[in-house]
Amino acid sequence: MNGVIENAGLWVFSDTYDLTLEMLGKGRELADTLQTELVAVMIGSSVQEKANELTKYGADKVYLVDNPALEHFQAEPYLSILHTLATKHHPEILLIGSTKNGKPIAARLATRMETGCVPDCTGLSVDGNRRLIGERITYGGNAVAKVTFKSKPQIATVPSRAFEKPSPRDRKGEVIGLESKFETVKTEVIERKPLEASTARIEEAGVIVSCGRGLDKKEDKVLLDDLATVLCGQVGCSRPLVEDRKWFSEWVGLSGHKVKPKLYIACGISGVIQHVAGIRDSKVIVAINKDPEAPIFEIADYGVVGNLYEILPALKEALRKQLQ
Numbered sequence: 001m002n003g004v005i006e007n008a009g010l011w012v013f014s015d016t017y018d019l020t021l022e023m024l025g026k027g028r029e030l031a032d033t034l035q036t037e038l039v040a041v042m043i044g045s046s047v048q049e050k051a052n053e054l055t056k057y058g059a060d061k062v063y064l065v066d067n068p069a070l071e072h073f074q075a076e077p078y079l080s081i082l083h084t085l086a087t088k089h090h091p092e093i094l095l096i097g098s099t100k101n102g103k104p105i106a107a108r109l110a111t112r113m114e115t116g117c118v119p120d121c122t123g124l125s126v127d128g129n130r131r132l133i134g135e136r137i138t139y140g141g142n143a144v145a146k147v148t149f150k151s152k153p154q155i156a157t158v159p160s161r162a163f164e165k166p167s168p169r170d171r172k173g174e175v176i177g178l179e180s181k182f183e184t185v186k187t188e189v190i191e192r193k194p195l196e197a198s199t200a201r202i203e204e205a206g207v208i209v210s211c212g213r214g215l216d217k218k219e220d221k222v223l224l225d226d227l228a229t230v231l232c233g234q235v236g237c238s239r240p241l242v243e244d245r246k247w248f249s250e251w252v253g254l255s256g257h258k259v260k261p262k263l264y265i266a267c268g269i270s271g272v273i274q275h276v277a278g279i280r281d282s283k284v285i286v287a288i289n290k291d292p293e294a295p296i297f298e299i300a301d302y303g304v305v306g307n308l309y310e311i312l313p314a315l316k317e318a319l320r321k322q323l324q
């Protein structure tokens with residue numbers, strides 16, 4: 001490759017495969033601008049095939065650390081592998097998936113490497129001095145801050161669905177298998193059990209039917225489930241339904257999951273800024289609320305003023321007939 005700067009490169013790493021692909025899409029664009037290599041780091045167990053795939057999605061090189069001991073994410077070994085690799089190869093930029101696991105890894109890596117870390121970048125670009133500029137939503141979703149770096153490597157975390165997943169292409173890249181020496185794990189996993197509520201990642205959903213405090217009882221969630229089933233979507237909720245009522249385990253919004261579905265149906269959700277900040281990139285927003293003054297109607301593409309207990313069953317029936 002012409003113009004490749006030695007001992008540099010733009011790296012991407014995530015413990016979530018789809019997010020790795022999304023970052024490769026944006027990473028390819030930035031690496032081309034910088035005329036540098038795009039490198040993916042893949043850590044896990046039996047992940048050789050997935051690593052090979054990454055070259056089709058834009059990686060020039062993949063550093064692969066494949067070891068049965070790395071089957072499940074654990075902070076210490078993953079961090080020590082990334083740190084060893086980054087110290088050896090000096091990436092210019094490191095994009096890390098902004099997942100529950102990725103965020104602390106990024107912060108800890110930045111501390112070890114005595115550099116900065118910009119979390120949750122929904123926009124990324126580079127300036128004429130090869131500085132990465134991260135855009136992040138701030139002030140409760142009312143402003144976008146542009147942040148850049150004074151040191152290298154430049155570490156930024158990227159949330160799911162911030163960037164489009166690229167289409168695979170028939171292109172060549174190098175997959176380099178590495179020995180897996182890593183720090184001893186200082187914590188022990190006693191038990192793993194799947195979470196009842198989060199069977200699928202809500203960020204991946206094409207349709208989300210979401211409820212707020214307008215829902216009176218936990219059992220009434222069935223109304224949302226029914227509509228979500230007809231639309232092949234998933235159910236989401238506002239934060240009070242998790243924090244106050246304990247009916248769900250995850251919420252949508254600024255401090256929860258940021259979603260980008262084709263269709264977001266907000267039922268009995270007032271639409272305050274902290275919720276809206278997490279849904280504003282949805283293609284179509286439909287709001288159902290009995291208060292015509294509810295702020296959700298300001299950002300909704302379609303609004304239904306009325307009682308969700310009447311509207312949801314009627315909507316489900318109408319859609320079921322249409323889709324039959």
Ligand SMILES: Cc1cc2nc3c(=O)[nH]c(=O)nc-3n(C[C@H](O)[C@H](O)[C@H](O)COP(=O)(O)OP(=O)(O)OC[C@H]3O[C@@H](n4cnc5c(N)ncnc54)[C@H](O)[C@@H]3O)c2cc1C
Pocket residue numbers: 211212213214215237238239240251252253254255256257267268269270271272274275278288289290291294306307308309
């Ligand atoms: C730092 C911080 C971060 C936060 N992060 C988030 C976040 O990420 N996500 C989030 O959601 N919240 C977040 N919040 C909480 C947020 O400020 C709001 O309190 C919350 O979003 C309100 O939830 P809601 O719309 O369900 O409830 P409410 O604001 O109480 O709204 C309920 C709505 O339901 C309507 N309604 C009632 N009954 C019916 C009915 N039968 N039919 C139709 N409509 C009906 C009402 O008219 C009302 O508009 C955060 C708060 C803070 C301080």
